[in-house]
Amino acid sequence: MKILNCPLNGPRNISEFTYGGEYHPMPDSMGSSQEAWVEYVFFPENPAGMVTEWWMHTATAFWFLADRNTITDEILRTYRLQDAGKYAHDKDV
Amino acid sequence: MIKMSERLPAPWGTRIDRERTVEFSFAGRTYQGLHGDSIASAVAANGSYLLSRSFKYHRPRGPLSFAGQDANTLVHIPGKPNSLADLEPATDGMQVQPINVLGSLQRDWGSALGLFSRFLPVGFYYKAFFKPRGIWEYWAPIIRRMAGLSPLDLSYREPRTDKFYGFFDVVVIGAGRAGMEAALDAARQGERILLLDQNPEPGGSLNYSRRDAAGLAARELAQQLAAQVAAEPGIELLTGATCTGWFADHWLSVIYRSQLHKIRTGRTVLAVGTLQQPVIFRNNDLPGIMLCSAAQRLLHYYGIAPGQRAVIVTADNEGYACALDLLDAGVQVEALVDLREQPATGEVATEVQRRQVRVLQGQTVWEAQADSSHRIAQVEVRPLVGESVSQHAGETLRCDVLCMSGGQMPAWQLACMAGAKLEYQEDQARFQLTQLPDGMQVSGSAANASGKDWGATHPWPIFPHPRGKEFVDFDEDLQIDDIVNATREGYDHIQLVKRFSTVGMGPSQGRHSALATARLVARATHRSIAETGITTARPPASAETLGQLAGRRFYPTRYSNMHQRHIAAGATLLQAGAWYRPAYYGPERETAINAEITNVRNNAGVIDVSTLGGLEIRGADAAEFLNRIYTFAFVKQEVGRCRYALMTNEAGVVIDDGVACRLAVDHYYVTATTTGVDRVFQTMLKWNTQWQLDVDIANVTTAWAAVNIAGPRSRDILAQLCPELPLEQEAFPYMGARVAQVAGIPARILRVGFVGELGYEIHVPQHCGEALWDAITDLGVSPFGVEAQRVLRLEKGHVIIGQDTDAMSTPQQIQMGWAVSRKKAFFVGDRSLRELEAQGVGRCLVGFVLPGGESQLPAESHLVVNGEQMVGRVTSCAYSPTLQRGIGLAYVSPALAEPGTSITIKLTGGERLNAQVVNTPFYDADNNRQDI
């Protein structure tokens, strides 16, 4: 059983969490192109490598982000959305 | 009754209590053993090794390891199918049966199959019994009976089996020398350690193996270390505990006292030792042939001499240690057959020579033969020429036990589950565990660091015989040719060989076959053993029962505060998510539902709607937040008014609905569907994590119990419960909301009409729910259940999200374009809906009525067809007692959506029914009854 480190509740079994899909900021709903919108709604990147994902600690309904390597299943870090900027630059570790 | 023979004197027999005998039956005969015996050792004490018949050829089999590592000892104990006789303690009155026996254990007519073994090659069953299609159904029960394990007792009920969670800094698996030393080291660092071992006592191989000429050193060391471990408060020692799997982040499954323990640890130390390997020659599976370590276990644990005349065949120095133990126990050692050309060195080997044991250097056992009781009686020994056996007939040696050591294999399973690799060391002729993951350590003999001198190991203890029966895998009855032929059939990868031949798939999971298989496949495919490798190790490494895995069953159930009142009123319950709700009240379903419907239409009824989701949306941006989440506009909604709220996701698909009730400018109370509210709440939080609006979202679903009083009389009823609140149409109109006292209980009252009658939804604090229910029913109001409500809402053409919608349903498709605001800047599904609208609506949800007199009503998901083409499907259908005919909702193609159109519905069984598309609501089309 993997451990996920919840920024609010600390390290817990991953069974305490709900997966929320890849994190992508919503493009401008009216201003973006049809392609960009369709890409956003229907096409997750599903990369082989680092991906930023939404996770929620189910018991507290607390949402946060996790940077995870889909090849090794290693979770590099977990953080609140407001801290996303701090880590945006080193996604390719 | 079979009397057991004399046991060897102490210190032989460390596990047995000579003062306490036990009596049990095996295969219909009564056996006597001693307290501390396993079933297998007690049978052995009576001079027999015959425990089972093999899986395929029904060959007689006996214990190979006396350590629970082979499948030969599987027996049936009532309530404990497929028990290992060499692990299971013998207890008084136990009734043990052999398995896989046709006839009797001694005379098994299935063993004739062995004569035909060359017509039963690997893959035979797949090839012979699967064509023509369907024929396997005929053969399967027959073959399963031939190759069965324990019979299942279908009436058996597992007792409550708790699962436990445990937490340690370090878990050390294996309490032998290396394990105890590792635990003591960690304890000195102040860590909290779990030290576990599957044996009943710590010490591991120190308790039965021999490290010196005198045979004293091992036991002394075991006692010293065990004493230190016992004195160390940081170490928790668990004996009789088996680690069956390693999972991510050092999460271990441990079976202890038949219960599953899930252990989280910071580090894992594997001190799991090695698995002694068999030598592969013709008839190497006869009862009486066992591993050297098995013979030593019999001697040391149970005080049983494995026979009177022994032959030993060995590829390493372990055979020499075994020889000394046998001699000390008074067993005559006929010969020690050493596969290696070079004489063994070291203290133990020297002692063997000193005691003048006959050592046959550079020779092997070529074939073993049994006596009439199936036990080994003699072996033919031949010299080796390189790795091949001499063509010339060799010497025959009489014996009643043959001990073998074909080299060592580290117990690799747990390490490999964690991602470690096995590398083959050609010079030592053994595998080595490498690439261990972080936090894992292998120590002791499993790491090839036992401190014992094994000497060189012979690299090829595999001796094909022209007449076969040299078993590589005892579980699956696989011989050398079976493995080699698999590669010739084109299954040249080790993983494919496994799947085709089933090697390693049996209960012993390749413990004694993986090394030989790797060697055989490597040679047959002209690759190195390192390249060939072994198959993937997966949990469990040893048997777990389904009952242990399932553990105690936890199925959360949810009840409203009024639940006991429903039971008392004779409700039949239905499940909605984890909630239990009244379906209808009374003994007879149709009668009850129709009466409840009629009562609501003509009088008034009350239904428990506590399960309805409830969310508090509070803050300066509350209206803006709802504007973004739901399709309607909320900014201009008046305080004290309700508004329908339809929720779409980013793809424009309808995912929930409810009513938003504005209690203050900055405060909405929003309802959501029973099974949807958790997701709605979570989705709202996820969005606001991104939007950061000044709004607080709270899920108060359970904080409120609620009822709906519906029917023409509902105003009169409510008036009696809150006499101070003005209830006239003007004072409290349809879609109004009030905060007031109802029967002395603080309440929120929403005037909404899901069932299409004058009605009030009354929300009170959950713990006041029963008091509210009592106050209403004391006025003579009859309850109605969910089934009646479903029909009532259908008569009004109201959709249920999730029943009448699916993962493609847009507001337009379900005729709810009116609930989508086009005047606001943004809502979640907005863009997708605009894109979809530009493409035109692909299907429409319409109402339909049936002509009447049908014997069968359409059911949910029955197809709407045009000829043979599917053009839609039914989502809801019920008999309406109000309209006295069948009504329903269905998706149809736009061409069929016009009222008056006739549609065809295909029923279960193919019968077709004609229905007519009509406008909804079916009942009270102008909504006069709810808005009065």
Place this chain on the structure above:
Amino acid sequence: MSSESSPPVLRRSQLYHWHQQQGAAFAMTGSTLRVLRYPDEQAPALSLTDLSTHPRVGFKGVGTRQWLRQLAIDMPQTPNCAARQPDGSLLARLSEHEHLLLDNLAADAPLPAELLRRWELEQPSQCYALPRADSHSWMILAGADAAAMMSSLCAVDLRPQQFADGSIAQTSVARTNTIVIRDDNHGLRYHLLCDASTALYLWNILLESVTAFGGQATGLEHLL
């Protein structure tokens, strides 16, 4: 269908009928009943008690801490910690901003009602009351074996040496969301708050385990 035989109470625990079936002796305070004791109680070493009708209230929203600070309430410094108040009530911090105030065992601490009254009066900015007295049921598990018992129900390490007094775990107990608060008082004690609708389910599960450890359900008197 009504309850002529039962007292005229407005607030009833989700376990009210269970208590009645056991022949519980109740105490009435206002419109609320509390279980004082059951007839078969024998001062068990491990006990489970229903406190669902005890007062409690929650507050959340980004203005919560500022408001509580103004009222000079002693607040835990980090989430998932609880702090005892002078009147014996316990303030549990559940997240950055969310707090839960539990009454003392005698249910006579003035703070829960006082805070709610002040909140209604002052309408503090960005601070929102939560109806915790109804959304959640409240039980207390008391006794030295409590941690060992919980190890078959909960995957969080609740052992005393790891889970200090005042610690909070919001987690899953027997597959239902539960707030676990360690609050020692005459020995090891855990408050368990679960969604009120699952209370009967969780109570039965817990009681089965408590019984397996030789414990019993008790009324309030046992804890005081």
